[in-house]
Amino acid sequence: MEQLSRNSMAMNRFQEPGFLLVRAQEGDDTSRNALIKKFTPFIMRVASNVSGRYVRLGSDDEASIGLIAFNEAINNYREEKGVSFLSFADTVIRRRLIDYFRKESKAQKVLPLSSFEDRNDESGEDVSNRLEIRQAQETFRIENEATDRRAEIVQYDKLLRDFGLSFAELVEVSPKHEDARRRAIDVARLIAETKEYRDYLKVKGSLPLKALEKEVDMSRKTLERQRKYIIAVTVIFLENLEYLKEYINKV
Template sequence: MKAQIAIQDDSIEAIVCQIQAGNKPLQHKLLQAYKPFIAKCTSEVCKRYIDPYKDDEFSIGLFAFYEAINYYSLEKGKSFLAFARLIIHRKTIDYIRKQSKHTKVSSLDDLVNDQEKMESPFEIVATSRAFQLEQDTWHRKQEINHFCEQLLAYKFSLQELIQVAPKHKDARRSAMEIGYLLYNDDSLKWYVRQKKQLPMKLLAQKVRVSKKTLERNRKYILAIFIILDNDFLYLSEYIIANLQTGDLCMDKNM
């Protein structure tokens, strides 16, 4: 009974901490309560409906959620569900890749034993690469969509970000440093997450730029913070590199 009340009343981060402290009955209740979330995350990767009772991918997602409970660290400040979503995505991607590799190897063995059906090894490699490219392209699209959703939560768009990005290298470097400062300072990080805006007064005390400059680069600084706060598997290096050079140009349909 106490465990059920805890699920209703506490934040999920607090519940995870209780589980890590040894509350195993609460862990079972949390896993049951978040099965729809797990199925949704797994479905995002597989691009199809995932049946919790039939699809092996759901079992992978369920175990990934279990791992997220064990490895989550409250001190790092990231929300548990964002962390769990990342782990589920990565584990499911790994599973799909392993299954694909196994299937292709088995198929190749069959072909070697059946000369009439034998394909060119070059065709097999090309098919494998094409499949991997298709998978990676789809996952990049999902991350771009997620990045755009995060930007909208902070009340601006990807197009606005491209338009207001600082044109000078020094200005971009300074804004990026401020973004890293926000992410690495627990009190500032909490403020940005809760308010979805820059803590101008607090920030002005910690940096050497004026409030006017902070306001001018506000969207760019927030974009850096969003990237650092979301663990993009496919896009993080690309986005950071292009924000550094000022050449950010992303198509949601790429």
């Protein structure tokens, strides 16, 4: 019984983070993998905090970067520097994620390299580190949004061509007066929300003028004159084009 107890204590010691860290630094891959597995929740938590959203293992780049950074921390940690391993790993993960945000947002000129100086607030958190993370996140978000807008416009242009229209000619066909634009947008929204009308548009490629004339406060002649604009706006609603719909809703 005593022998079993000693064996159990020995096994537990082999699973302790400090022991695993030493063995991993000595080249034991089994200990390295065990250490990474043991602290995967910690890695995901740090990555999520830096990213400002929940990071999922196996589906988010930030998760992979966090794991690689933790592995790097194992290689480079030195106990004599007086910092705990997890604090050191936290800093390495944050630095690698910031580098990732910089690269993705192409913001090297906007965000200078940081030396991560030890300027702490009352909570003990590095203020310069926290500020740089926020800057990187914001620049990354803006760049992503600009990319998404460009992609949406390309998609929209392709959709318009099915109706013999193009994104470039929308300026020409747009009603000049605000009230007229607003009424045309209301007609487009009605078409998108009415199955009979949107089916007609998809099949015929034109407006159901006869039916619309009876339902909206707009003459047939005006409907015909604003046909291209109404179809173009209807496509935005039908395809739920987020950025273009945001612009239309402001009108």
